[in-house]
Amino acid sequence: MFLPLSSRSTPLNAPTTYQNRLLARLGPDDLALLQPHLEPVDLPVGLVVIEPDQPITHAVFPETGLCSVIASLQERSRVEIGLYGRDGLVGTVLALGSNRVPHQTFMQVSGTGLRIEAEALTRAIEASASLRLLILRYTQTFLVQTAQTALANASAPAEERLARWLAMYHDRQDGDDLSVTHEFLSMMLGVRRPTVTVALQMLEGAGLVRAQRGRVRVLDRRGLIEAAGPAYGPAEAEYERLIGPLRRDRDERAEP
Amino acid sequence: MFLPLSSRSTPLNAPTTYQNRLLARLGPDDLALLQPHLEPVDLPVGLVVIEPDQPITHAVFPETGLCSVIASLQERSRVEIGLYGRDGLVGTVLALGSNRVPHQTFMQVSGTGLRIEAEALTRAIEASASLRLLILRYTQTFLVQTAQTALANASAPAEERLARWLAMYHDRQDGDDLSVTHEFLSMMLGVRRPTVTVALQMLEGAGLVRAQRGRVRVLDRRGLIEAAGPAYGPAEAEYERLIGPLRRDRDERAEP
């Protein structure tokens, strides 16, 4: 399932700084609890990190890359219900007293991460209240994100939903180039591909993004967030309130 | 905020059987932990039990009645993202290390419940791993419910969403008469009222429900669930797996 990274094994107790926001916020005690079990892994695009309804064997703290959580109406349609990268954790459900979820999670953008055996993480969560709290707080932000997705799906037009999605992606990536195809976006948003094409042209016409083959460049982040409407914001605010800064770069590159 | 019930004060340590599923599943130790703090309350229809972004002062275990969790695009539109009654708990977020949520929760159907001060519940959750586990597992089922709502909103036609909503309501109520107006349903589902009228006529034409003024009677529960499509099911299965039977009556009244 996961390809171990041969070159990047982390010596125990090395003074590591993690890109993963959750790991980065852990105190020394919690870090000591987890580090012996953390193992670098490669996360190629398309990798299914959680199979629906299957017991989870490993949790993963992504360092780079992006994960999509997908709900499907048995083959008929697949829709994204949430998205995270280095801000989150694959396998939060372990903190909720279960070991499986009915939704699939896969790598939407390739990256790397640190994996840990489900059992080891569960034990650590039981042993450390502060670690547990951090993961539960992240779960809360994800719940809000899912709720906002439900809201957007119910009442926001395709263009707003697209803008929201691009902003969320942008939050979790370095740089302003997002690699996605229209086809892919159409699946994520639960709309037709031509609908994405048109919506993207609108955003491009407004000077917010620049679309190229298989790539969308964010030109005006602030404008993009505005175009996303009020469905963007609450989940992000919750994250900043409960955990910390969501975006890495505070220089706000793409804000003209 | 809550109206205490004068007539129904519960003597401490009385051998009470709770209708609330979570309370009913607590062991004697956890019950002993909570009972001294539980206070019966009336939950009239329309009562806002959680104000968005306001600190939660009390949690409530509903005994009867129904709560709706609402996300709103600032006045423009209000959409339901989840729904629970005696299967759940007002204030699950307390177990997630926060004390507020950006969504409103209000009584959609009046009922009664047992309330507890937020601080007391938080302490109990910290003290008892088994109590914590139960609430966290419930949170997991609610997260799945919200995800399924997002999915349904994205890709299920109004008629399916309506059927899903009616089935979910039916799960959490005694009897087969659901008291709702088209107006109300339209808000819950994020569609126009006439759309509800038409969709309801479809369901009625198929012999699944009977609609009267301000009331929908479920005639064929199995058929209704079928009409709801695959968006109904996963959240309910998760509840039964992690917590226990969702519906009270196993006689399946409305199944012809």
Add this chain to the structure above:
DNA sequence: TATGCTTTGTACGCTATCGTACCGAGCCGC
């Protein structure tokens, strides 16, 4: 029984999005 409010049914034109299909454009390997 009359009055008035709430709820429900229906109509109309409008728009976004659908399903499908086809073609051009960019990109890769040979």
Add this chain to the structure above:
DNA sequence: GCGGCTCGGTACGATAGCGTACAAAGCATA
């Protein structure tokens, strides 16, 4: 430089749901 593939743009009729408006029906109260 050529074939083949993926990706993006566009077109077309069909349709579900929208916003609005208005009238009928149910219920409550006077």
